[in-house]
Amino acid sequence: MSATTEKRRVTCIVCPSGCRINVEIEGGKIIEISGNQCKRGADYATTEVTQPMRVLTTTVRLENGRLLPVKTSHPIPKALLFDAIKELSGVVVKPPVKMGQVVYSNVAGTGVDVVATRSWD
Amino acid sequence: MQNRELVIIGGGPAGLSAAVEARRLGIEDVLVIDRESEPGGILKQCIHTGFGLHIFKEELTGPEYAERFIRKAEALGVEIMLDTMVIELTSDRRIVAVNGREGLVEIQAKAIILAMGCRERTRGAIKIPGFRPAGIFTAGTAQRFVNIEGYMPGCEIVILGSGDIGLIMARRLTLEGAKVRCVVEIMPYSNGLTRNIVQCLEDYSIPLLLKHTVVNIHGKKRVEGVTIAEVDDEMKPIMETAQFIPCDTLLLSVGLIPENELSRMAGIEIDDVTGGPVVNQRLETSVPGIFACGNVLHVHDLVDFVTQEAMEAARGVASYLADGGKKYDHIPVTAGEGLRYVLPQRINVEAMTGEKQNFFMRCARPMARARLYVESERGVIESRLLSHVKPSEMISIKLGRDELKGVKMLKFILQEEGDKIECND
Numbered sequence: 001m002s003a004t005t006e007k008r009r010v011t012c013i014v015c016p017s018g019c020r021i022n023v024e025i026e027g028g029k030i031i032e033i034s035g036n037q038c039k040r041g042a043d044y045a046t047t048e049v050t051q052p053m054r055v056l057t058t059t060v061r062l063e064n065g066r067l068l069p070v071k072t073s074h075p076i077p078k079a080l081l082f083d084a085i086k087e088l089s090g091v092v093v094k095p096p097v098k099m100g101q102v103v104y105s106n107v108a109g110t111g112v113d114v115v116a117t118r119s120w121d
Numbered sequence: 122m123q124n125r126e127l128v129i130i131g132g133g134p135a136g137l138s139a140a141v142e143a144r145r146l147g148i149e150d151v152l153v154i155d156r157e158s159e160p161g162g163i164l165k166q167c168i169h170t171g172f173g174l175h176i177f178k179e180e181l182t183g184p185e186y187a188e189r190f191i192r193k194a195e196a197l198g199v200e201i202m203l204d205t206m207v208i209e210l211t212s213d214r215r216i217v218a219v220n221g222r223e224g225l226v227e228i229q230a231k232a233i234i235l236a237m238g239c240r241e242r243t244r245g246a247i248k249i250p251g252f253r254p255a256g257i258f259t260a261g262t263a264q265r266f267v268n269i270e271g272y273m274p275g276c277e278i279v280i281l282g283s284g285d286i287g288l289i290m291a292r293r294l295t296l297e298g299a300k301v302r303c304v305v306e307i308m309p310y311s312n313g314l315t316r317n318i319v320q321c322l323e324d325y326s327i328p329l330l331l332k333h334t335v336v337n338i339h340g341k342k343r344v345e346g347v348t349i350a351e352v353d354d355e356m357k358p359i360m361e362t363a364q365f366i367p368c369d370t371l372l373l374s375v376g377l378i379p380e381n382e383l384s385r386m387a388g389i390e391i392d393d394v395t396g397g398p399v400v401n402q403r404l405e406t407s408v409p410g411i412f413a414c415g416n417v418l419h420v421h422d423l424v425d426f427v428t429q430e431a432m433e434a435a436r437g438v439a440s441y442l443a444d445g446g447k448k449y450d451h452i453p454v455t456a457g458e459g460l461r462y463v464l465p466q467r468i469n470v471e472a473m474t475g476e477k478q479n480f481f482m483r484c485a486r487p488m489a490r491a492r493l494y495v496e497s498e499r500g501v502i503e504s505r506l507l508s509h510v511k512p513s514e515m516i517s518i519k520l521g522r523d524e525l526k527g528v529k530m531l532k533f534i535l536q537e538e539g540d541k542i543e544c545n546d
């Protein structure tokens with residue numbers, strides 16, 4: 001079976017120029033990147049196409065029924081955002097909590113911690 | 122009646138930053154009043170990242186940014202009076218506030234900083250025909266529901282307006298399981314940051330329909346759908362392009378208005394364009410001893426600029442307390458071609474609080490390359506080349522005391538430049 005060419009469009013957000021970058025992929029490999037004005041754009045597009053990463057921000061329940069805002073301490077693969085949200089929907093945290101405190105570990109098997117983004121007495 | 126040195130109305134990032142800076146400058150008695158049960162203002166509900174890149178060189182969430190300032194304020198002995206709503210303000214700096222503990226509180230202040238923030242434009246302000254069914258919210262209200270109260274405003278959502286709050290909510294609601302059908306923007310460009318368009322819409326394949334608007338809202342009890350249509354260059358809907366989109370919720374992200382009821386009550390002059398007070402070089406309003414900063418002065422897109430402006434207001438208060446409210450003459454500062462407004466609207470160069478004066482402005486339309494000219498009665502005194510200006514992103518520049526010495530007026534102009542790069546600066 002011959003490898004098909006896949007075309008992807010990525011908007012670069014590294015600088016305010018916001019270049020529209022075209023990436024051509026064949027058999028899982030990037031064969032061409034165009035539309036970028038600089039090397040940083042090519043690097044960005046490569047990561048976006050191969051392994052896009054995002055910091056997830058959401059809330060978890062506190063035992064008192066209120067919501068605690070949280071974030072992943074590092075970016076996690078974009079493809080796992082929904083899994084992470086699902087896992088965190090069952091988490092209940094007992095106050096007091098300090099800002100930066102780990103409230104959940106290894107979210108969606110990423111090895112990344114989820115930390116509180118505010119304190120709660 | 123209490124007597125206080127400095128009273129700050131509003132405990133959001135503007136109020137907290139002003140309080141911290143005022144204490145640092147040696148103002149002993151600083152009281153912050155906020156109607157909510159916790160300080161932090163709108164940041165409490167902005168759980169996404171994107172705050173503090175300029176000030177902390179870190180990408181913080183809203184609650185983190187707020188908590189850093191709350192801690193600083195507490196450490197510096199700032200008094201914060203919560204659950205207290207200011208209901209009256211007079212031109213001789215008397216405040217009437219109300220809370221459940223003391224009832225009415227009357228305060229005479231030597232100086233006041235207004236930091237009441239802004240509120241969202243509602244549907245009434247933009248007039249869409251149709252019934253008034255349930256299921257229409259401003260994006261900020263929806264943000265509060267989801268992030269603070271913990272419930273979803275709906276399942277199938279259309280967002281009108283592509284401001285950052287709307288974009289942020291498109292992602293938030295999608296992650297929480299809702300289906301965001303599209304974001305509809307009447308302008309030919311989005312009002313949000315490119316970063317938000319990419320990470321909030323493109324990441325989840327949510328369509329952004331530029332030059333489109335909502336022309337009708339369907340449903341009697343609950344929203345059942347909206348009709349959207351393309352608009353022509355005069356922003357009139359082209360009815361042949363109308364299409365029905367089923368949804369149970371319409372979010373409005375159509376702009377913010379500074380919250381200036383108290384300012385008007387005190388007889389403070391309001392700028393028609395910014396919707397906030399007219400201020401001078403030290404961010405003092407037309408009423409001596411009353412200052413303004415943050416979203417109550419003009420709508421900000423970046424909290425870092427709010428903090429910077431609030432610190433300037435605190436320096437203004439310090440200079441006012443030091444010179445005993447001496448009267449100064451001002452020269453006018455105006456926005457010319459290409460700009461919507463420039464702040465401050467008037468200045469006195471002798472009475473500047475630092476060696477440099479900050480000017481904040483917004484452009485009238487997006488330009489890939491533009492040159493900003495600063496003119497005085499003598500002609501152009503300064504010009505800067507700017508790239509990628511957008512109405513949604515504030516432009517800020519500093520001019521030195523030497524450059525401004527002796528000028529009788531200032532006018533800022535923004536002109537689009539061609540693609541060719543001129544090497545003259």
Ligand SMILES: Cc1cc2nc3c(=O)[nH]c(=O)nc-3n(C[C@H](O)[C@H](O)[C@H](O)COP(=O)(O)OP(=O)(O)OC[C@H]3O[C@@H](n4cnc5c(N)ncnc54)[C@H](O)[C@@H]3O)c2cc1C
Binds near residue numbers: 171424
């Ligand atoms: C929904 C939303 C999302 C945003 N997202 C971002 C972002 O991603 N990144 C970014 O950098 N910026 C963002 N911004 C902009 C930035 O957060 C704001 O510009 C900033 O919070 C404004 O600060 P402020 O202190 O002027 O107003 P606010 O935060 O609104 O604080 C005003 C305070 O005054 C109090 N108050 C008002 N009237 C009275 C009264 N009469 N008596 C007592 N108290 C009163 C209110 O309760 C409130 O606490 C966002 C803004 C909004 C509205």
Ligand code: SF4
Binds near residue numbers: 013040
């Ligand atoms: S490709 Fe280079 S110039 Fe274009 S947006 Fe990315 S960083 Fe900026």
